[in-house]
Amino acid sequence: MLHTKRFLLTLVALVLCLAFVSAAGQKDSQSEGKATITLATADNTYGLSTDPELQGAITDLIESKTDTIIEPIIPPLASYTDKLATLVNSGDIPDLFVVAQAMTKIPTMVAREQILDLTDYIKNSPALSQLDPSLFKDLQIDGKTYFVPYNYPKSKAIFIRKDLMEQYGVELSSTPTAEEFRREMGKFVGSGIIPFNFPKWVDNFQFFYNSFGAWGGVYEKDGQFIDGFQTEEMKNALAYLRQLYKDGVLNQEFITTENSGMREKTYTAQAASSIDYVTNYINYVQNTTAANKYTEMHLVYKIVGPEGYGGSLNEATQTAFVVSSKTKNPEAVVRVLETIVTDPEVYPAFFGIGLEGKHFTLNADGQIEATPKAANSGYKYTLNYLSDSFVDIDIENLPFKLSPALEQGLPKQIEHIKAMQANLGPNHAADVPVGVSVAYDRVAPSIKSTRESIATKIIVGTVSLEEGLAEYENFWNSINGPTILEELNAAR
Template identity: 25%
Template sequence: MIAGKLYGYALSMVLFIGLLAGCSGGNGNEPAVDSSEEGTPNAAEPAAAAEALKLQFMVPSFAEVPDMNDQYWTEWQKRTNTSLDVEWIPSGDYDTKFDLVLASGNLPEIIVAQNVTRPTLQMAIKQGAFWDLTPFLGDFSKYPNLKNNSEQNVWTYMKSDGKIYGIPRNRPVIDPGIKIRKDWLDKLNLPIPKTLDEYAAALKKIVDGDPDGNGKKDTIGIIGHGYLLADGDGSYEAAFGALDPFYNQEGGLVRDLLTPNYTDMVEWFRKLYADGILAKEFTTIKKTQAEEMFATGRAASYTRNIWRDYTWEQENKKTQPDAEIITLPPMQGPKGVSVQLVPPFFGANYISKKVPEEKVKQILDYFEETTTMEYTDFNYFGIEGVHHTLVDGQPQLTELGIKEVTTNANQVFALAFNNKMKVFNASAPKAYNDAKLKDAEVYGEVGKTNVFNIIASVKWTEVWPKYEKEWQSMATKAIVGQISMDEYKAYVDKLNAMPEFKQAYQEYAAMYKEYFGE
């Protein structure tokens, strides 16, 4: 069973916390090393004051563009003996910018791809835009950190035509969750929903009521950002069984978007749209807009990283002191539960073929040095006494830490694989984080992963861009009631019957078998 294969190897929360405790000599919420000057990597001045390695990156920005001369980034560059030239692109615009840069051929030294199966990336790889890292990495004897501190199967997922081109950006598999305003549930005497039907019913009562007390019935039930709900799609797909492998009559592995289970999800959202639960402009909302809407109490439910609960709860408390945001426990859907596990990586770093071979080795040395829990903890908490203090044995970000140590801090290295990063909030009290980590354990036990974020098909890469916008338009029309579900189903059947789609599904099936077995 694919879910078991994908999350079975992931560290459980308990084991992970125990690992951190073993590394740090303290409890599991302490950094692996003291973030003070003593005992940290490269804390001492280099003996010969070697010239800093200049590195040029293009990365997505998930917060305000940082000041590379602030205390955090000054210390990072000092410890790594680097000089970073980083082009920060707003995350909502990143894929568009990424495609434009690939098309221009004017690549930075290192570029982040948020999705390793992105068609434009796969085409660029085949056209020789990036270095084949396979001969450099070899058996990883020169890169033990990249091997041992990455998830055990992630380097297999980096391969294209059997060769490694990307350096994985390690991420926890426990990450997104469906959020809801629990204080609004309480206000309306509604229990925490245990099924999708209960969830939809609760949201209907919220949008028909006045939970924020402003005298208007203007609360949005569900928001997302981009098509369909972007980060939220997978959680609902899992509940409808759309993340389970589905094969056609020829034995081809059908893309999740074009399965009957996904179509069932489209039909469910059609009802929610008709009931006024799904945001009317659901396909055009940008990520920054969605974040602002949820953080200011304009929406009841949004699916993003679990760690954001505390941050957005504090924002809502500024205008609604009783605000309480929770990530919902797994809800039962028609063919699964509402939990998506993400791949153990969030895209990868690619090195332009224009970079000289000798510098490729230097870049790999940089990633090798920084792919440790020591650097990952520094990335998370910054400098002790400056960016964080220890409270009950847990690093607590200071006001400066909250400003400087943002999610952008992890965009320029690979991180060490762990399963706490997207649950733990460095600004939250220890008791809050302990409870969150405990609650999230069940996600790793029942969630499903979308394998199409891992496996690729040359034919799909070639064909899908021709139909993607048309398909999105048809699905949107079905949801908003402009076409019937029968018309939408007929359209999906037409795509699935096309020879090029059938070929893509055969390629997917072969790669699935290679990675995961039968």
């Protein structure tokens, strides 16, 4: 009897082993001949969930659509830029990855030969070739295209809670003067709420630079390249921002404020306002509702300075996909890229709502409701794709119902997006051609970081305006800034 049991146990183990080998063989057979692609993106995409199983469901969907094997790299949003920089600088560049601050970073990557020229791939793609050509014009380099955006160009406005405006008697149009903004927002000071919550990303101050005709960086003005940080216009802009900080209007802890924290405080009425993408209007509708603090938002498109200048923060192509110049499978990578950007099933899953049955189910009212697994992983779906994606979405026949607040909010978001077109500020990020001045290409990142560091010190009062500008001038001379401008202008 004992021998029989041992025999049966051995037989079962052998059968299981053979089954495992067979399954592994089938998987290898299915994978044989497929391109393996590394895809890097932050966790505010990829189904908006940090759960590995749910992220895996998104991977499975992309693989099924593209006949590829995807190896995802999905760091938290807060650490994504640093993680990507580490990969790129080490030479271990992902095949396909998302770049933030694209207008400044892509030219540098092109100069360093890190990303692939996509001009012909876009032209030969049935899906990508149908995109509006104007989407690519702001960031072409020598007539070539190195990126694919996944939504319409971004612009930012100041979102102010209407309930708090009414409570404190704040009266502002969508295009107030600089003095009106300072005076009216000052009514929130001392109320126990943050009047104007601002994130640590100092490049957002360009919204206010625009009001004074200033530009933070090297750019072309009147046919000549100049350093915009060393102008009278910039001096006036920084003085105004310093005053907002002294008045208590500008968040006193902005240098440590993450975007997520900024938004959360505005959602929950701990802050009266924040600066954000116009395309995020329905996020405010969703999240103020979820916090039981629903209110409509008043948007300030631009602040008009004393000389009549002003414009929204025009980020143009701020976030985009690029392809590594080292990829061994460019055709397959572009196939994945076009699927993520244009497929009507993949785009909503990747950027907005995830997958039904995995990330969400529909409640009795037909509305999206997070599954327990998704809810536990921080999943908060977004419907931005309904208004700012390239995918043709039939809003009248969605597979789910919108809440009453979203039914009201979505048309307002579209209204604001259209209104912003007449109020866009300038974007000179791509003014300087790559390769004209090797010295500039090398030091451009340090110019940006130094400029932003000194602007911050001036605004919070660590140094005076004069001391900060003198510090910047010393830095500028240390990198031979005047010679750089000579080189750029000589090549015109």
